[in-house]
Every structure is written in C-alpha cells, then in structure tokens.
Amino acid sequence: MNRIMEVRLQKLTKVFVDKQKKETRAVDRLDVVIPDGKLISLLGPSGCGKSTTLFMIAGLHKPTSGKIFFGDEEVTKLAPEKRGIGLVFQNYALYPHMTVRQNILFPLENMAIKREDAEARVLEMATLVDIQELLERKPGQLSGGQQQRVAIARALVKKPRVLLLDEPLSNLDARLRLQMREEIKRIQRETKITTIFVTHDQEEAMSISDEMVVMDTGVMQQMDKPQDLYNYPVNLFVAKFLGNPPINTFEGFVKSNKVYFGDIVVGSKKIPDGKYTFGIRPEDFRVDPNGFNISTREVSHIGRDTMITFHAEDQELRALVDSDDVKGLKEIKLGVKAGKIHAFDLETGDVVKEKEGV
C-alpha cells in the first residue's frame, strides 16, 4: 500500500464504432498524470468521455490506442481483476440478494484470505464508512446514502491500489449529497488511496477534489487545482463551464490597453489591440463611482450579495456585488476588479494572457 501509485494515461484514445460503422471518438489522445494519494475529479458535460476514461482505467473498456500505467507498471492489456482497483458504480450495483456483510465480503471470498481475517476487514471497513449497525440488512432495506457507503466499503475492502468512483452522488438527494461529499473526502484522507472521481457537477468537483481534470468532447481542456481552474481558465469552455452563476461573456475589442464593449470602457488589459471574446465573472464586478453607467433592469438581494442584471449592447450581463455597497444608491456605476477580465481568442477560444511588465 505504501508504493507510489500514480496513474498515468498516455495518448489514451477510445473510438466506438456503431452498427452503421459510424465512428465516435469518445476519448481523444488523453495525457494525464494522476498523482499518488490524491483525489482527482474528471469533470465535464454529459458525453464528454469522462466515464469512458474511468472504465478504461478500470479495464472494462479496451482503449483503441494509448497506454495506461499504474506506477511503473503498464496495465493497458491487463484484465480488470488483475489491476487491483475498486470501482463504485453510479447505481452502486450492490447484489440485492445478499446482506450488507455478504456484499462487502464478496470481493474477499475470491482471494485466498482466511475467514476470520476477512470478517475482521469487513468490520473495519464498515466502521470506516459508518454502517456497522446495518451489516445484516439487505440493500433494498437501506437508504440511498447507506447503499452508497456499502458500495464504497465493498470497493475498499480488498485494499485496491486505485479507487474509481463513477458519478457516485448523482442518485442522492441534495442534502445527502453534501454529506456524502464530506464522507468521501474523509475516507480518502484516511485511506490515502489514489482516487478518481467522475462527475458532471462542477460544484461537487470543486469542493471534493485536490485537482480537477476538465474534459470536453473527449479532449482534456485543463488540469489544475480547483481554485486555479476557476481563476485562470485556459480557454472559453473551462471559463464557461465553471462557476455559478455562469461567467458573463461578450465580444468586444481592445484599443490602447482599454477594453471596450461597444462604447463602454469596461476596464483595462495589457494585450494587443483587436477583437476578443471577454469573460467576467459576476462576482468580479464591484461598485465603482468612476465606473460605467448601467441601465439597471433587475436588482435582487440574495442575503449578503446583490445580483444586478443589466443590459449593455443588447446583451444581458449579471453582476454580483456586496449588498452594503448598493444600499441607498440611486444610480449604480460598475467597475471590474483589477486583473479579472479574461480575454479569449475569437476563433480558438484560447486564453490571451497579459504581457508581463509593460
């Protein structure tokens, strides 16, 4: 267990061919190194190939090309049972005819382990995920969250090298989801198993993971720490995908380091003159007496924050500002926090960075 168990994907590609011989590139030349002992999320919209990637790591799908390494060992051609992984399915796949104890014991019965040791490990795992009172129940008598815990215990009981979770929280209700998120984080910290977590919920991924991999149409967009991903997106897709309320985007231009949106000067950015797609997160606006005027359409107070929806150049933009700042103001002028305007290339969508020290 103490070996370094980073997971390396090299140019991993999966092409599905359907009955009409039509090819679908689910995963396209994916190069990722998942560091040892970390919890990594694969994040992306439906159909972006994140589950396919997970199943390839598990060995349930065969890659069309590319390689998978666990540490120094290549496992691309290895059968799933020889890879030493634990997998938690989206709908748990608990055997309905077995009790919780039998379910957790099941992986161990396939290994040459003494009965007493196996029973002890089942109890240890049940304690870890806090279901020791439910061992004699059947999955049908458990709530969703409890089933989830059993599934995690079953995946962990054989001490896998890598733990894979396929959208494990999507079948739970909102409150339980928050709770299980913390649980998974805690279990991962305690066991220090390299964990890969697939989800389409950005908030879930941001809160749970050490690092995130954002994917779209089978291609990796960016891999970074959650906050860095949020603050420094490498392209428009990542910027748009992360954040709630979503980032404001508009087409504008830069003239002598000033960012224009139509006639409005939004802020300054040291990039070459020309047309760009700009992105500003709603919370990066601030009330600024020297800022630009807005024709306010809607102001809604959400406790500490105030959401201002306004129109500029026939486009709807949203700003999230501190409630105290707008109190009593008849006219609101907005500015943007320094360095918070993201500029993207109009065609490729890649981020355009500011020149250093000019």
Next chain:
Amino acid sequence: MNKGNILKRFFWSWKTNYNVLKRKVTGGIGKFFDKITFKAKRTEKRLAQDQVIREYLGKEPDYDIYIFEDFDELRIRVDKEYEVLKESNDPTKIAYIRKVHKALPPIKKVIERRFKTKTTFRQWGKALLYLGPVLILLGIFTFYPIFNSFRLVVYTGYNASDGTIAGYTLIGNFVTVLTESNFLLPSSHTQSSVVINTLVIVFVSVPISVVISLIIAVALNSIKPLRNFFQTVFFLPYVTNTIAIGLVFAYMFKTDGGLVNNMLNALGIGSVNWIGPRAGYWNAMSVLLIYSVWDSMAFKIMVFLSAIQGIDKQYYQAAQIDATPKSRMFTKITVPMISPMVFYIVVTSIIGAFKTYSSVIAIFGDSGQPAGATYTLKTIVFYIYDYMNNSTPGNLSLAAASSIILFAIILMLTLVQMWVGKKRVHY
C-alpha cells in the same frame, strides 16, 4: 331546443348515472372490504400504539411521530435499552420496554420490482368489467367442471345419458379408485401403476429439464455470433405439434433401423429394445422421460434466457473487478437473481408433468404400453380419460374421484413448494 342539445343532455345524464353507479358499487366494495378487515379496529389500535410511543418519548399528544421521529433509530435505541434492562431484572420496566417495542410500526421493507403495481380495492368495479370475458370463459370451461366433479363424486351409478343415479356416497368412489388395481398399487400381473408412472415422470424429468435448460440459457447468453440462430433452434420444439414429435420419437427409437440404435451400433453397443414388443419397463420409460425433458425445455430456456438478459450488466462488471471466477458468478449472481423465475418454472412444470398425457399417446398409442408388455405406462390423466371414454354407469364419478385425487396431490406439492420458496427464493 335543437337536436344537438338533446343528444348532449342524453349523454350527460348517461354519464352522470354511470358515475353514480360506479361510485356506489366501488364505494360499497371498499366499505365492505374495510368491514371484513376490521379497519376501524386497526386504526384504533394504531392510535393507541402511537400514544405509547409518545409517552415513551415524553411528548405531547399532538406531537406527530411520523414526521419528527426516525423509527429505525428509535428501534435501535429501544433495543439497546432492552439489552441493558435485561441484565437489571426489573420486570415492570422490561414489560414496559417490551410494550414500547411492540408499539413501534413495522419495519418498512422496500421491495424492488421492475413493474410496480398498486391496486386499491376501490378499483375492483373497473377490474371486474375488464376481466369479465375471461372470467366467463374460465367459468364455463374451468370453474364449472371443477364444481361438477365435486358433484359427480358423491353419486353412485350415475348414468350420463339420462342423468339417473343409483344413490349417494361420500367416500365410496375414492375407495374404489384407490383400491383398484393399476391406480395406486401395481396389480399382480403388472409391474407399475399410473401413480408410480406419473411420479417418476415428475421427479425425474422436471429436475433434469430445469438444470439442462438453465445451462443452455447461460450458454446462449454468453455467445454472441449465431445466438439468434440457436435461440430459434431451441425454441422450435415449442411450436411443433406434440403428437408429431411423439411420432418422430417413436420412429427414432425403433429397435431395427431406428436412429438411436444405429448410433449405438456405430459406437459398438448392441441394439436396445426401447419401445418394441416386450420392451423392458425402464427402456420404455426412459424414452418417455427423454421426450418429456426435450419437449419442455424450449419454454424454460426462453424464460431463463429473458430473465438472465434482464440482469443488470453492472453486477457482472462489479464481480469481474473483484476477480470473481465465472462459476461463482453463476452460482452467486445469476442463479439468485433469476431464482423467482426458476421457482416459477419449477412450480408450473411440476404441475404440467402431473398432467402428462399426450406424450404417452404419441409414443405408445391408445394402449399406453409397448406391445405385449406386462406393465402399463399410463399416467393419472390417461387413467381419467379411460374412465370417461367408458360409458358404463358410475364411471364418470370414478373419473371425478381420480381428478380430485390428482388435484389434491398437486395442491399439496405446490403448498410445500410455496413454503420452501418463501424461505429460499430471494427478494
């Protein structure tokens, strides 16, 4: 008032009347059901029990335990308290905690079924309407004959042609049938009886055919190419006429030039007299058994195959990741998951095997035995037909008596199976 309005009014009143009638009928049925199930008493009891729980928790009478309490947790708590109190030997407290435990609502079990149906008895009126046609047909061809055989069995010397009877008897016809040679006990010159034959067919052919069908279904499920072809091949016996198959079997098992004996000869084994004149009992019986197994397999394979295909693939993926051998997947996942289907198949095929008739006719003809044999291969149903074809007065009553005996045997076996099934069949 024009024509349209009159029509509208007519239909409106018709609809209203229908609705009133419907409400009266279904409401009446609902009330009747509540009455025979003592709904008022149950509610009262439940309320009293709720009060016990409230007192135990120290809550006001208007406290809704169903909203604010988690009964699973409460149960654990009460159980723990009981464990502690057991040591202390305080009878009044133990009695109280027992009372509280009893007052807790029953554990709700969530049963997952693919088709969740919820029928309330208020819908019975509608149900009866839809079920009517079938009920009428069943009444004529099933329920009336059942009733009629219970009527016939108490007559003696009943003459079907003019409906006259010689007298009444309670168990006379049963005694006659049971003591008759060939029914239960083999008579002096024969080696078998119809009951023995039937039981052999039931207890040999059903287990064999269930096991073989299960294996074939699993094999069919695991192959990809040619699956449709093999599926069709295995289903062919189901759509083929029983008598035709029987005739083919009779031809295959001919002593001279039969396919089976030719094959045995090719392997260097001498010809066997399967169903020829003076063939041995077990020779003839094994042909009948092979026929029964083969004939009944098609349906079983289809049922098992569709049940296996209904199992979620993720169970197998999960098992594969846990390095489960194929044999263990079969015994630990496939069989338990389709156990309701296996149970259903076992129950219905045992009942079906008890009713074996046409296969005997198809292979051995009206005599029910190979030429010159000193035994019979007739089954109970064959025996019943023999009585019915013989118009001697009183025979219909004997036929009715044997049917009731057959019914009793099947009923007993099915009850045993249900009892076993409740313990052994999963979910």
